Amino acid sequence: AKHTALPLPTDLLDGVCISANSLAEHCRWGTRRYRLDSETANSSNDGKLYRLGWLLKAASLIDLTTLAGDDCPSNVVRLCHKARRPFAFAVLDKLEFEHGIDKDELHTAAVCLYPYQLAAAKSALDQIGASNRIRLACVATGFPSGQYGLESRLAEIRWAVEQGANEVDIVINRTLALQGRWSDVYEEVRAMREACGPSVCLKTILGVGELAAYETVYKASLVCMYAGADFIKTSTGKESVNATCPCRW
Incomplete structure (x- = not known):
């Protein structure tokens, strides 16, 4: 079973203050450490x-x-083959010869698509014998904006699960977050957790580039975790500002 919702302790959202300067310095330290390690x-x-x-x-x-408006089965088939063999054959042969790495074990965790393409992806993975290795993920809930009614967004999740999705990437309604309506954010994500069922992974996209303040990002993360999210993700890739370290508005 995946994570289940817990009661939201709203007192944890009170008095949150994050120093932008301290966060920036922490990120600079991490970057320097990474370069030294490299x-x-x-x-x-x-x-x-x-x-x-x-x-x-x-x-x-x-x-x-692949999340393009012109996606079609041929794109999806190519994506699935790339997920199964994410490196060039010459690289795979070298890894196997020089380091004893089993190239059959090298693949991505999942392919991620719009729900309409799930059937094509499932068929492609079955044909290449990778359906037990590579998971089917899809976006839903009015991706990328989340600016749709809750019932239609829940219907998207249910349909995606019916189509075979193992993971569903939802987007929160940033309007609710920006207005500080955290109980509403919690209730929406909790309903989405229920719509996924006990065996489907729920990944929650915050769209941090549109949340305007670090405190809002913190509160959104906390609320979504209490609502039953299995993962927290920064961005859809469609915002003008996506995942940066630290985020710049």
Whole structure:
């Protein structure tokens, strides 16, 4: 079973204050640390192997995505093949020969599409024997804006689950968040959790570039986690400002 909703302790939302300067400094420190670690990793064979391991791990956690208005079955088939073999064959052969890495185990975590393309993706993954390895994810709930009535957004989730989605990426209604209507945000996400059912992963997109303040991002994250979200995601990729470190408005 996935996460279930918990009662929202609204007192946790009171008096939240986040220092933009402190956050920016923390991000600068993290960036410097990453660069130093990268330089160290590149200076030795063990370091290079360590870095390679993390790069391969990152690839295994990616949702390979197509969310274009002109998506069609041929796009989806190509996407599924790419998800199954995310690296060039020459790279895979080298990894197997030099490092003993089983190239059959290298694939992305999921493919992510609009709900209408789920059937084509499921068929493509079945044909290449990858349906038990690569999950089907889709966007729903009025993606990317979330500016639709709750009932229509819940209907999207239910239909996506019927089409075979293992994961559903929802978007919160940013209007509610910007107005500080946290109980309404909570109730909407909780209803979406219920619509997904106990076996489907619920990933909640905040659209942080449109939330205007770090405090709003913090509160939105907390509310969605209490409402039953399995993952919190920063952005749809459609906003003018997406995932930055730190976010710039």
